[in-house]
Amino acid sequence: MTDERHEHGHESTxxxxxxxxxxxxxxxxxxxxxxxxxxxxxxxxxxEAIFRLEGVTVSxxxxxxxxxxxxxxxxxxxxxxxxxxxxxxxxxxRCLNRMNDLIPSATVAGKVLYHGQDLYASEVDAVEVRxxxxxxxxxxxxxxxxxxxxxxxxxxxxxxxxxxDEIVERALHHAALWDEAKDRLKTNAFxxxxxxxxxxxxxxxxxxxxxxxxxxxPCSALDPIxxxxxxxxxxxxxxxxxxxxxxxxxxxxxxxxxxxxxxTVELDEDEKNRTGRVVEFDDTEKIFTNPSDPxxxxxxxxxxx
Amino acid sequence: MSAHGETVAAPRGExxxxxxxxxxxxxxxxxxxxxxxxxxxxLLLGVLLWDVxxxxxxxxxxxxxxxxxxxxxxxxxxxxxxxxxxxxxxVCAAFIIPVGVATAIYLEEYADNTKxxxxxxxxxxxxxxxxxxxxxxxxxLAFLVRGPLSxxxxxxxxxxxxxLLVLPVVIIAGRExxxxxxxxxxxxxxxxGATQWQTIWRQVxxxxxxxxxxxxxxxxxxxxxxxxxxxxVGAATFVAFNPExxxxxxxxxxxxxxxxxSRPSNDVNDYRPLAAAGILLLMxxxxxMNSVAIWLRNRFEQKW
Numbered sequence: 001m002t003d004e005r006h007e008h009g010h011e012s013t014x015x016x017x018x019x020x021x022x023x024x025x026x027x028x029x030x031x032x033x034x035x036x037x038x039x040x041x042x043x044x045x046x047x048e049a050i051f052r053l054e055g056v057t058v059s060x061x062x063x064x065x066x067x068x069x070x071x072x073x074x075x076x077x078x079x080x081x082x083x084x085x086x087x088x089x090x091x092x093x094r095c096l097n098r099m100n101d102l103i104p105s106a107t108v109a110g111k112v113l114y115h116g117q118d119l120y121a122s123e124v125d126a127v128e129v130r131x132x133x134x135x136x137x138x139x140x141x142x143x144x145x146x147x148x149x150x151x152x153x154x155x156x157x158x159x160x161x162x163x164x165d166e167i168v169e170r171a172l173h174h175a176a177l178w179d180e181a182k183d184r185l186k187t188n189a190f191x192x193x194x195x196x197x198x199x200x201x202x203x204x205x206x207x208x209x210x211x212x213x214x215x216x217x218p219c220s221a222l223d224p225i226x227x228x229x230x231x232x233x234x235x236x237x238x239x240x241x242x243x244x245x246x247x248x249x250x251x252x253x254x255x256x257x258x259x260x261x262x263x264t265v266e267l268d269e270d271e272k273n274r275t276g277r278v279v280e281f282d283d284t285e286k287i288f289t290n291p292s293d294p295x296x297x298x299x300x301x302x303x304x305x
Numbered sequence: 306m307s308a309h310g311e312t313v314a315a316p317r318g319e320x321x322x323x324x325x326x327x328x329x330x331x332x333x334x335x336x337x338x339x340x341x342x343x344x345x346x347x348l349l350l351g352v353l354l355w356d357v358x359x360x361x362x363x364x365x366x367x368x369x370x371x372x373x374x375x376x377x378x379x380x381x382x383x384x385x386x387x388x389x390x391x392x393x394x395x396v397c398a399a400f401i402i403p404v405g406v407a408t409a410i411y412l413e414e415y416a417d418n419t420k421x422x423x424x425x426x427x428x429x430x431x432x433x434x435x436x437x438x439x440x441x442x443x444x445x446l447a448f449l450v451r452g453p454l455s456x457x458x459x460x461x462x463x464x465x466x467x468x469l470l471v472l473p474v475v476i477i478a479g480r481e482x483x484x485x486x487x488x489x490x491x492x493x494x495x496x497x498g499a500t501q502w503q504t505i506w507r508q509v510x511x512x513x514x515x516x517x518x519x520x521x522x523x524x525x526x527x528x529x530x531x532x533x534x535x536x537x538v539g540a541a542t543f544v545a546f547n548p549e550x551x552x553x554x555x556x557x558x559x560x561x562x563x564x565x566x567s568r569p570s571n572d573v574n575d576y577r578p579l580a581a582a583g584i585l586l587l588m589x590x591x592x593x594m595n596s597v598a599i600w601l602r603n604r605f606e607q608k609w
Contacts, residue, residue, distance in 0.1 A: 099496060104417075131498035141489035144512055154497040157507065201493070208497055 013158060048075040051096060056110035058091050058100065064275045065091045069110070071281040073212075078234060078243045079114045080253035080284065081301070083263030086201055088276025089246040092263075093214050096244065097133035098126040133157060134205035138217040140197035142189035143205075147181050150189050150200060154208040167207055175203035176233050195226025202233065206241075214239065215245040219252065231256050250300060253284065260287040262296045354588070361581025369582055371546045374561065378574040383583055386561035388547040389460070389540070390529060390590075392556055396464025397528050401475045402521060405470075406510075409479030409517075414505055434473035441470040442537030450538055458539025461551040466538050467531060471524035478520020482513035515605035522598035527589055532559035558587050 051073035058066045066088030073096075081089040091100070098119060100106040112119045117232045119129055145151050151168045153161075160167065168185070172178040177199045184191070189200055198218060205213055215234075219227040227249075234243055234256050247253050253260055261281040265274050280287060282298045291297045323329070350429020416423040445466030449456050454464040486509045494504040535557050542564040544556040565580040 003321050096495065099492070102492070102495060128496055130496055135496040137489065137492065141487075141493040143493065143508060144489060153494070153507070154499075157494075157497070157499045157503045204493075204497065253398075296319065 015094070023110045030263075035052065049073065049197055050075045050115065050243075052111070053092075053114035054111040054113065056095060056108065056211070058088065058095055059107050059109070060103070061105040062107075063273050066263075066276040071278060073242065073244055074259060075242050076238055077258040078238050078245060078256050080257035081244065081246045081263060082248075082253045082260060084251060084265060086249070086274060086276075087263040087265040089263055090216050091276070093216055093244060093246050094135075096212070096214055097135055098129050099135065101142050104300070108142050131208060132211045133214060134208065134210035135214045135216065136198070136201050136205055136218045139221050140194060140201050141274075142192075142245075144201050145189065146186045147189050147192070147200060148185040151204050151207045154204060158208055171203040171207035174206045175199045176229065177203055177237075186265070193226070195222050195229060198222060198230060199233065202230070202237075206237075210241065212242045212244065212284070215243060217246050217248060220248060224289050237258070250288075254288050257284045260284045262287060262293075262299060264295055264299075317535065357581045357588075359581075360578055361583070361585045364578040364582035365585050369579075370517045370586070374543060374564075375545075376574070378570075378576050378579060381475065381565075381579055382574075383558065383561060383579075383586065385544045385547060386556050386558045386583070387586070389555040390558045392460050392548045392555065393464045393467060393535075394525055394529060396460060396551065397471070398467045398521065398525060400465055400468035400470050401524060405472055405475030405521070405524075406479050406517060408472075408476045410505060410510070412476070413480050413483040414501065414509070415576060419558055425576070429474055430473050437530050437533075438470055439537060441466055442534030444462040445534060445538045446561070456485050458541070458554060459552045460548050460555050463535055463538050463540060463555060463557070464551075466534050467528040470531060471528045474524045474527065475517075475520050477511070478523070479517045482516025482520070483509060485516060515602050519598045519602045522594050522601070526594050526598075529591060529594070530559055530587065532557075532563055535560055558583060558590075562587070 024126055038140060039060055048071040053071055053073075055068050056066070056069040069092055071211060081093060094100045096114075096119075099124075100108060108120055114129075114133070118124070145153070148168055151171050152164050154164075155164065155167050163230055169178065169182075172181050180196060181192075181200070182296065189197065192200060198221075202213075202218075211212055222230070231252065234245070237243060238258075245253075245257065259281065260283075262279050263276050264279045264281055265276055267274055280291060280293045282292070286292075287296060288300050297303075324332075325337065369382050370387060371384055374383075374384050375381040410423075411425065412423070418424065420426075445462055448454060449462040449465055450458055484572075490508055490512065491504055495501070496509045499507070539554075540555060540556050540560045541554050542560060543593060548555045562580050562583040565576040565583065568574075568576045570576050
């Protein structure tokens, strides 16, 4: 498997030079290999699994919000997490870059393997994880600085070497925002429209050269035209990055994603606790045209909201 | 609509009319009442200022500012007190800014609210802001002027005493400013791989600076007029020199004004205009500081 991001000069030595405590090893999974322990028979290992979730359960103050999540996320693919509100999709995606660490009452059980390494092992530094796994949030959250400083912030705090002007320009090109931003780089980011701000957040994420981009409902606050632009952007980005997207918009999932995980909410028998689970995880086409589980079918055909 | 001013519900289907007469009258009476109260407050302040201005405006001049205190009322000036006050404010600011901001950052960003000691600190900061200023004077006397530090009745001791007095205000203002920064900014920063400290230093604090600056200036505005703690700490009343350093004896404007007021005035030496001029100068300083605070707040106000 060639390193498709060679142009960025990604070699393991450079990663070590950036101060990683543990050089992460690339884990090559054979396509079509038989199920590994804990991996449901329905999941299929993609060309290469970048994430392997095994029995992941996230609880807030000991109440499980999402339970026994097991599937793989493939490299250079877009994996969509869909399902009704409150089924823990955002909770799960925040596990992938350890953003749930910021919530004191959250605990994560199970294994989240990134390139074969457990992200929640005690020797793994959450800050290092987030350098590789970036996130775009539901509501665009540009910093109250200029466009230039927004994008330069990541590289600056990470101590990335190189010409900052070039890094900023490259990130803006990557996010399809260069033409709109090039004449106003020093103006405040809040002067941009919602769609532009979200693309700015994507550019900001790209500037630190991550491996994976997590998107938590990136288009739900935007109008359809901006949404379309971002979806086009995602199709471009997946050539170089792996993307996981949480979306309420089923058509969006059908349009852009390669694999889809359908979540549902279950009520606990005794408590009134709502817990999310993955009902089905498969190729997007299969989920939307010929789902195996009746619950999936009910959701994607719109019988259930 | 009742003709006698009772409140009657409009019959269904009819267009909504104006409220009954009595309600309108009450509304107008309430507004008038509020205006009268406001007018009274402004009037009182205006009368006070007018009285002081009438007595002291003539005396306020460059000579006044550049002369030192003297038994001879015609030659007396406020220079020693003015420079003393400025020195005290400098020491006070140098103390409250780092300590106040650091405390605010700790309480907002690092402290775990479930721990008892953090809750204790939080409750006590509110209490400390309400403690009478003379208590701080005694604290300063016991620990700074005498006792462990034994600095003596000098600028450093006076400035630190004032700093302790107004520190809770800075902490509270700093906390408000830091709390006003939305969590989405912090999340965005952490998601890029910044550490907590980098997030605070490069995102949260810069966004909180206007609020913190306002808090600092308002604290200094309060400190500038405090007399009791300075008397206890040992500000001299008759000082004819400018402070030379942190270990210099000193006086301050409120003390000097107090001194002039307490002296018996006769036809030969009338100290009252001096006191009035001193008060005017103090008010001008205060007004200037508060204007800077308001300007800072408006100029850098963050619209999220």
